[in-house]
Amino acid sequence: MHRRHQADPPPYDEMYTADGRVRPPYSVYAGWLTREPEDALRQKRAEADSLFHRVGITFAVYGEEDGNERLIPFDIVPRILSADEWRRLAAGLRQRVKALNAFIADIYHGHEILRAGIISPEQIICNPQYRPEMQGLDVPGGIYAHIAGIDVVRAGQGEFYVLEDNLRVPSGVSYMLEDRKMMMRLFPELFALNRVAPVEHYPDRLLENLRSAAPAGVADPVVVVLTPGAHNSAYFEHAFLAQQMGVELVEGADLFVRDGFVFMRTTRGPQRVDVVYRRIDDDFLDPLVFRSDSALGVPGLMSAYRAGRVTVANAIGTGIADDKSIYPYVPDMVRFYLGEEPLLANVPTRVLRRPDDLAYTLAHLDELVVKEVHGAGGYGMLVGPTASAAEREDFRLRILAAPEKYIAQPTLALSTCPTFVEQGIAPRHIDLRPFVLSGKDVSIVPGGLTRVALRAGSLVVNSSQGGGTKDTWVLED
Amino acid sequence: MLSRTADHVYWLGRYAERAENLARTLDVQYRLSLLPGQSPAEGIGWARALSILRLNSQYTARFGEDYETHRVIDFLAFDRENASSILNCLRAARENARAVRGTISSEMWETFNSTWLEARATAPSRFTARNVAEFIEWVKYRAHLARGVVLGSMLRDEGYHFMQMGTFLERADGVARLLRIRLACEATAPTGEPVTHDYLPWTVLLRALSAYEIFRRVSRDQVTPLHVVEFCAFRPDVPRSLLRSAALVFDNLGSVANTQSAETQRRAGVLHSMLRFGTLGALGAGGADAFLEDVMARAWDLNDRIGRDFLGHVVPG
Numbered sequence: 001m002h003r004r005h006q007a008d009p010p011p012y013d014e015m016y017t018a019d020g021r022v023r024p025p026y027s028v029y030a031g032w033l034t035r036e037p038e039d040a041l042r043q044k045r046a047e048a049d050s051l052f053h054r055v056g057i058t059f060a061v062y063g064e065e066d067g068n069e070r071l072i073p074f075d076i077v078p079r080i081l082s083a084d085e086w087r088r089l090a091a092g093l094r095q096r097v098k099a100l101n102a103f104i105a106d107i108y109h110g111h112e113i114l115r116a117g118i119i120s121p122e123q124i125i126c127n128p129q130y131r132p133e134m135q136g137l138d139v140p141g142g143i144y145a146h147i148a149g150i151d152v153v154r155a156g157q158g159e160f161y162v163l164e165d166n167l168r169v170p171s172g173v174s175y176m177l178e179d180r181k182m183m184m185r186l187f188p189e190l191f192a193l194n195r196v197a198p199v200e201h202y203p204d205r206l207l208e209n210l211r212s213a214a215p216a217g218v219a220d221p222v223v224v225v226l227t228p229g230a231h232n233s234a235y236f237e238h239a240f241l242a243q244q245m246g247v248e249l250v251e252g253a254d255l256f257v258r259d260g261f262v263f264m265r266t267t268r269g270p271q272r273v274d275v276v277y278r279r280i281d282d283d284f285l286d287p288l289v290f291r292s293d294s295a296l297g298v299p300g301l302m303s304a305y306r307a308g309r310v311t312v313a314n315a316i317g318t319g320i321a322d323d324k325s326i327y328p329y330v331p332d333m334v335r336f337y338l339g340e341e342p343l344l345a346n347v348p349t350r351v352l353r354r355p356d357d358l359a360y361t362l363a364h365l366d367e368l369v370v371k372e373v374h375g376a377g378g379y380g381m382l383v384g385p386t387a388s389a390a391e392r393e394d395f396r397l398r399i400l401a402a403p404e405k406y407i408a409q410p411t412l413a414l415s416t417c418p419t420f421v422e423q424g425i426a427p428r429h430i431d432l433r434p435f436v437l438s439g440k441d442v443s444i445v446p447g448g449l450t451r452v453a454l455r456a457g458s459l460v461v462n463s464s465q466g467g468g469t470k471d472t473w474v475l476e477d
Numbered sequence: 478m479l480s481r482t483a484d485h486v487y488w489l490g491r492y493a494e495r496a497e498n499l500a501r502t503l504d505v506q507y508r509l510s511l512l513p514g515q516s517p518a519e520g521i522g523w524a525r526a527l528s529i530l531r532l533n534s535q536y537t538a539r540f541g542e543d544y545e546t547h548r549v550i551d552f553l554a555f556d557r558e559n560a561s562s563i564l565n566c567l568r569a570a571r572e573n574a575r576a577v578r579g580t581i582s583s584e585m586w587e588t589f590n591s592t593w594l595e596a597r598a599t600a601p602s603r604f605t606a607r608n609v610a611e612f613i614e615w616v617k618y619r620a621h622l623a624r625g626v627v628l629g630s631m632l633r634d635e636g637y638h639f640m641q642m643g644t645f646l647e648r649a650d651g652v653a654r655l656l657r658i659r660l661a662c663e664a665t666a667p668t669g670e671p672v673t674h675d676y677l678p679w680t681v682l683l684r685a686l687s688a689y690e691i692f693r694r695v696s697r698d699q700v701t702p703l704h705v706v707e708f709c710a711f712r713p714d715v716p717r718s719l720l721r722s723a724a725l726v727f728d729n730l731g732s733v734a735n736t737q738s739a740e741t742q743r744r745a746g747v748l749h750s751m752l753r754f755g756t757l758g759a760l761g762a763g764g765a766d767a768f769l770e771d772v773m774a775r776a777w778d779l780n781d782r783i784g785r786d787f788l789g790h791v792v793p794g
Contacts, residue, residue, distance in 0.1 A: 230576050238579075243580070249580070267479075267635055268478075268735050
């Protein structure tokens with residue numbers, strides 16, 4: 001949405017150094033790319049588009065005629081990480097997600113972190129993401145965020161920063177898997193030239209993880225994927241994961257609660273369900289407890305959950321840990337719960353409830369991005385460098401009226417990666433969402449989903465705003 | 478299997494088969510409309526066809542009594558407002574496949590999806606009422622392809638059985654309708670009185686059912702209405718015969734039987750026996766229509782009972 005200033009140094013490019021040398025992980029690929037004629041690339045891209053259409057790897061667009069699902073543009077140039085880069089990143093992700101799970105457990109039990117004065121109680125109690133229904137409830141293994149999608153960017157000299165933690169119903173993993181499948185189909189020779197770590201086992205890991213989260217004493221747990229239905233924008237992913245795991249894809253109406261247990265309606269009568277991998281937000285899960293107008297949920301699910309007769313993954317109430325107002329405290333959580341220094345940095349964030357951060361921000365509004373803590377999708381956001389004086393003045397007044405509602409961050413120059421666009425190969429900004437599974441231990445398949453902003457200069461990678469995806473390679477030693 | 482999943486695969490089978498049956502029905506009527514000397518009967522033929530397809534009132538509400546061939550073909554094949562047009566059946570098959578894409582094989586989903594995408598993209602331009610024969614061939618070809626994909630890639634679990642039941646109940650219904658349309662057209666030939674049966678329309682019908690060569694090979698009978706109806710009803714070895722459809726419904730139903738389905742199985746057995754041991758000899762061509770109507774009614778009764786016993790449909794009343 002916002003463009004960088006012309007005077008800024010060029011952003012970190014994933015493939016080339018500032019003086020034009022190829023970075024080591026790309027050495028084999030870059031050589032191949034320069035030899036490959038552009039026509040051949042164009043043809044491969046067209047082939048990819050037609051395959052994605054036929055396979056129906058699409059997202060539904062609300063209000064359009066049925067069958068009009070759109071493709072998320074797929075870029076044929078992969079994003080490549082070295083084994084060493086990945087080791088460092090993965091260690092940081094593991095640490096971070098462990099701390100986040102410990103934080104959620106603490107928030108719904110003893111409130112140690114509040115009593116230690118690191119986070120003030122009203123930031124939790126007054127937060128709409130805090131679910132009092134979860135207070136004091138023990139969940140299997142103490143795991144809340146079984147599946148986490150951590151958005152990571154690179155800036156400066158290539159340092160990694162966490163931009164956002166997604167701990168509710170993170171999506172995108174199906175694109176990670178389909179992008180790999182597509183690359184192997186289009187360019188098998190590249191996989192002979194490069195030792196790319198596999199990602200195909202993600203569904204097995206996920207199933208194992210979900211089964212291990214079943215209520216205690218269930219010998220052979222039945223797992224289901226709960227979807228809002230075929231009209232949901234992420235329906236492809238829900239169906240894909242259910243199919244890959246070999247479990248039922250259910251809608252709310254397929255489930256019911258009887259005698260405290262959850263059942264699904266089958267052609268042979270009711271069948272017990274032990275683990276619900278839900279892809280529905282908390283608010284819609286159980287009309288008896290949350291939004292009563294929800295037709296997507298299962299009446300009584302929450303009572304079965306509270307009685308420990310079914311596991312809901314991710315747990316209810318994880319939103320308290322991925323809220324923008326809580327994000328600035330994640331490094332402190334790592335120190336507090338794990339006694340370690342954080343391996344992965346946050347984007348330096350100023351919390352405007354603190355007077356000195358507030359003063360600094362008001363003095364530097366033209367340099368900073370100011371975000372409303374409960375805003376989403378770019379609403380309630382000021383991009384200082386591109387905003388007009390009037391917009392900045394308007395925001396200054398809004399901040400002064402309620403500083404606790406805002407955080408401020410520097411405008412980051414996201415790294416770029418060469419991308420095949422209409423004009424040929426050109427650098428475009430990217431991010432990365434690795435998927436972290438927490439169960440008996442924490443596991444991450446190497447890589448994740450790389451999203452790319454296809455418009456020149458754009459920093460917006462969201463699929464709803466013209467973002468695309470790339471296959472993400474982690475090279476093996 | 479989830480009842481909702483079974484419901485979707487069942488209707489996937491039904492809609493895919495319905496599109497094919499409609500294409501075959503259209504094939505017969507269209508070819509006959511091209512025959513010399515048929516033009517006075519054209520309107521009557523289409524009106525009969527539409528009424529046996531239960532679409533006549535919808536048609537006349539929109540177009541009056543104008544049964545011009547191209548208009549009717551457009552309505553049956555491409556019309557987006559006609560929920561039963563071939564195009565909409567392909568769409569409905571695809572939507573049902575999409576709802577259970579995690580349960581059926583990826584190849585199946587891709588086949589139904591690409592059929593619909595191609596139909597939607599090309600029906601208004603490449604295919605029109607002017608070259609409907611090409612469209613009919615295309616629909617039949619895609620149906621053959623889908624059938625092969627189902628046979629070659631689908632797990633033989635309950636989903637397969639429900640899809641088979643949907644397919645063969647729909648086929649029995651569609652073939653019975655096609656025969657009844659033909660009989661009805663015979664009964665109201667241009668002169669207004671029963672005519673000596675021309676073998677030609679029945680040959681066209683056999684060809685449209687991919688059964689002309691089989692008829693020639695296994696039957697020494699002449700191509701007469703009675704012989705063709707008997708052939709299409711009672712042969713156990715003809716792919717689109719009523720008996721074969723009823724036998725497959727009965728078999729597949731047996732594979733999914735549950736605690737409440739005994740009566741449904743019994744009724745499927747009755748339908749099967751009717752066709753297995755029946756003859757038309759005593760009924761004559763006049764009784765054939767009543768016989769076929771009875772087969773259709775029984776097929777619909779089975780449809781309702783399957784919905785109730787397995788698919789989570791609410792019992793009316």
